[in-house]
Amino acid sequence: MTSLMETLTRLLPSMVRQAHHQRNQPSTVRPELVEEPPNTVKRDLQLDAQNPWPGLATYDENARDYFFGREAEVEELLRLIRLSPLTALYGKSGLGKSSLLQAGLFPRLRAAYFLPVYIRLDTASAGNMPFLEQVGHWLRQAMYDAKADYPAFGPEEDIWCYLHRRDLEIWSPDNHLLTPVLVFDQFEEVFARVHPNLPEPRVLCHGLADLIENKLPSRFAAAQADKAMLENLDLLSQRYRVLLSFREDFLPALKNWERDVPSLLKNWCQLLPMSRDCAVEAVSHSGAAVLADGAAKDIVDFVGNLDPTQTGGESVIEPVLLSLCCYQLNVRRQNANARRIDIELLRKVGQEILEGYYANALAGMPNKVAMFIETKLIQGDRYRSSYPVKLALEEGLLSEKQLSELTDKHRLLRVDQQMGTPRIELI
Numbered sequence: 001m002t003s004l005m006e007t008l009t010r011l012l013p014s015m016v017r018q019a020h021h022q023r024n025q026p027s028t029v030r031p032e033l034v035e036e037p038p039n040t041v042k043r044d045l046q047l048d049a050q051n052p053w054p055g056l057a058t059y060d061e062n063a064r065d066y067f068f069g070r071e072a073e074v075e076e077l078l079r080l081i082r083l084s085p086l087t088a089l090y091g092k093s094g095l096g097k098s099s100l101l102q103a104g105l106f107p108r109l110r111a112a113y114f115l116p117v118y119i120r121l122d123t124a125s126a127g128n129m130p131f132l133e134q135v136g137h138w139l140r141q142a143m144y145d146a147k148a149d150y151p152a153f154g155p156e157e158d159i160w161c162y163l164h165r166r167d168l169e170i171w172s173p174d175n176h177l178l179t180p181v182l183v184f185d186q187f188e189e190v191f192a193r194v195h196p197n198l199p200e201p202r203v204l205c206h207g208l209a210d211l212i213e214n215k216l217p218s219r220f221a222a223a224q225a226d227k228a229m230l231e232n233l234d235l236l237s238q239r240y241r242v243l244l245s246f247r248e249d250f251l252p253a254l255k256n257w258e259r260d261v262p263s264l265l266k267n268w269c270q271l272l273p274m275s276r277d278c279a280v281e282a283v284s285h286s287g288a289a290v291l292a293d294g295a296a297k298d299i300v301d302f303v304g305n306l307d308p309t310q311t312g313g314e315s316v317i318e319p320v321l322l323s324l325c326c327y328q329l330n331v332r333r334q335n336a337n338a339r340r341i342d343i344e345l346l347r348k349v350g351q352e353i354l355e356g357y358y359a360n361a362l363a364g365m366p367n368k369v370a371m372f373i374e375t376k377l378i379q380g381d382r383y384r385s386s387y388p389v390k391l392a393l394e395e396g397l398l399s400e401k402q403l404s405e406l407t408d409k410h411r412l413l414r415v416d417q418q419m420g421t422p423r424i425e426l427i
Contacts, residue, residue, distance in 0.1 A: 049289040050334075055327035056320065056411060059096075059103035067103035069274055069282030069319075070096070074104040076269050077243070078112070081181060084267040085238050086212055089245040091271030093407060093414040094320040094427045097245050098185055100271065105183075110146075114241070115170060115178040117142040121190055123204070131190075132207045135159050139180060147173050160211050163240050164233045181241040182211075188250035201257070209260035214238040249415040249422055273316035276300055282319075283326060290330060292342035299325060299341075302350050318427055320411050321354075328353040361410035365402055372397040373413075377426045386423035389415055 047054060052066045059067045077100075080087040091097055106116040119138045121131055129137075136159040143150045149171040153162055162168065163180070170178040191201045210217045216235055246254060248270070258264050274282065284296035300306070303325050304317045329341050332349050362370050376387045376397070392398060398406075403424070406413040415422050 051330065052286040052290065053323050053327040053330060055324050059099035061102045061106045064103045064107045066286040067099060067282075068285040069278040070100050070104050073100055073269065073271060074108055077105050078108050080267045080269060081109070081114070081241050081243065082112075084263075085214065085241055086261075086263050086267060087241070087243045088265055088268040089243060089271060090248045090251055090268065092248050092273075092416055094318055094411050095271050095273060096319040096323075097271055099319075101183055101185060101243075101245060109181055113172065113176045113178055115142060115146060115148065115180045117180055117182050119182060119184045120186060121184065123190055126204060130207065131205065132158050132160065132211065135182060135208075135211070136162070139182070142180070143170060146178070148178060149173075160207075160217060161229070161233060163211075164235065164237075166232055166234045168239065179239060179241065181243060183243045183245065185245050186247075187244045188246040188253075191250055191253045201253075205257065206260065209257075212242050212244075212261055213263065247415075249417045251417060252420070274319055274322070276304065276306065276315040276317060279304070279317040279319075279322055283322065287326060287330075287341070290333060290339075290341055292340040295341050295343060295346070298343050298346055299329070302346060320427060321357075324357060325350070325353055328356075358412065361406060361412040365398075368396075369398045369402055369406075373426060377413075377424065384426050386416060386418060386425040389422040389424055392424055 047059075047063045047066045054063065077087065077089065089097060089101070101116075102118065106118075109116045117135075117139050119135060121134055122129075126134075136153065139159060139162075140153070151165070151168065170180065172178050190205060207217070209215070220230060244254075244264075254264065279300045280296050283299055284291065287296065300317060300322065303322045304315055306315055329345060329349070332345060333341050336345075338345065362373075372387075372392065376392075377385055387397075389403070393400060393403075403413065403415075407415060412427060413424055414427055416425050417423075
């Protein structure tokens, strides 16, 4: 008898909601039948114990077992998402915001019965596929990939109406209600690369502002608004969360958007470089199968250009450079058929790795770009400086295209807001 009751208790929620959907909902639509935004990224990063670092690539959710060192940041983001409908994450380029979201935050969200929806808006295609349609695609894809039970979008139904349905329920395979979290990664791209034939970012994002702020779209305020549709909507509740992630140097540009999104920066998390201790933890845990004893500390000190004999002061590590160095050291280990990465290998090829990274980034660029970096952005052997973006461009030290390649593609440089002035610095 007990066994039968346990079985019925387990199956009843699924049976009830299945009957409910059969009576009231259209059938689920496979997201493949919906047009995809052109910048949809297919990720196939496969890390394992012998290959635990992605180099310059981003840690995705499949790589979560090899992502360490950001536990405090993950906990803070999870706290903010539970607390508020809108969370902002910002930090300098190269600090691993995308990795933090996908490999760090997403698994924790799923365990708490949130549904993370990874979104990269494509500005160039916004004329044919507006942002709200793109968000709808990403949501359908996330629900389908999660094997969730969810109602299909109705004809001409946009994402605002879908998320405000009175009867909207998204169920996990183990019979838990899921709360979508719309995660807009690299949101600065909306403000950085607006297509010349499209409106300005503030206009382009008008519909997003209604979704993020949970505001009634203006079309419903018109006298000819569909009253029957309004009766089927819950206009007061917000059964979803939003997270905006963007580069710190675009903070002033996004602040101009506060007129449309007043809660934009009320709940925020700033991502900082890793401390030495967190970096050592990240390397030692992910590389446990390929590192010799003590090698993690040696690698971190090398990447951070730190003197292990000196104590005190703040030591910070650039995650992108740390991952690159670990990845390349592992390649050298495998090529040499060695079992472990040790201090001898680091001493032999460490400088070569960094020099190769630098040379590859500058390949094909005029000598003046290297001169700019080596005379304006470096002071001595342990200190970095910065240089105003506007001045560098006006003086012809490098072009906008070269700056874009070195920041976005090669991740050698980044732009940092210092006292309200965008300045170039070396990662």
